[in-house]
Amino acid sequence: MTEAKTGEAAKKPLFTTQRTDNWQKGPLAIATVFTLFIIYATWRTFENQYFEMGNLLSPFYSPKIEWHLWTKVWHLSPAILILWIPAGFRATCYYYRKAYYRSYFMTPPACGVSGYKGFQYQGETKFPFVFQNLHRYMFYLATLVLAVLWWDALQTLFAAGHFFNFGFFQVSVGTLVYFVNVVLLSNYSFGCHAFRHLIGGRLDCFSCGEPAKTSLSFWEKVTKLNEHHQLWAWCSLFSVAFADFYTRCVASNAWTDQILFQVQQVVQ
Secondary structure, X not given: OHHHHHHXXXXXXXXXXXXXXXXXXXXXXXHHHHHHHHHHHHHHHHHOOOOEEOOEEOHHHOOOOOOHHHHHHOOOOHHHHOOHHHHHHHHOOHHHHHHHHHHHHOOOOOOOEOOOOOOOOOOOOOOOHHHHHHHHHXXXXXXXXXXXXXXXXXHOOOHHHOOOOOXXXXXXXXXXXXXXXXXXXXXXXXXXXXXXXHHHHOOOOOOOOHHHHHHHHXXXXXXXHHOOHHHHHHHHHHHHHHHHHHHHHHHOOOOOOXXXXXXXXXXX
């Protein structure tokens, strides 16, 4: 009897569904992209070189840490001290949770498909999922990093990163790469559910006074970003990786950061 039951269990499909389409493509593609990004980001973090050239500073290594104290006590890559913030923000993101829960944990792998029985999701009250509740705090920290990345993008407009050097102004390919990256990151960050809640979602009444009406106006704008949160999540993931890759290629002299427009004036 035991052998018969074992044989029947072995024949039972891992997933049960009435779907006839190739639903495996979605979770497989997501798992592949996530894995490749993690491998690339890890490699770049520990490579600890080719992250700065002229007025270009890789988003993986920004903000730049130059304190002499750290150089004495911290001999590893400074990116380790930085990347945990955007990584934590994305890892706790509501969209990314759905994406990697499905692609890695199979809970469930797709709509209308039974979950993998070897892993039972019990909500976000158990270890390690309880850390997902830190999302709003990671948003605050990630916003500070985003502000620094905007500063880095602005500095690409000036000679060797000397901001407010009005005698010199330029637009290079790197400038476009950096500005596209920060715009996509901003759309992702400020379309976040945590920011949507902060800006007005926490209110019970949108018509109770002028402050509430103002919050409603901001909430509606943030909601428009939130409606495409998945798009911004993926686009910003690719843009931040490409911004780092572009910086590495320029810093290693594999590419040249072509100047598209330049104004230089001798200031008396």
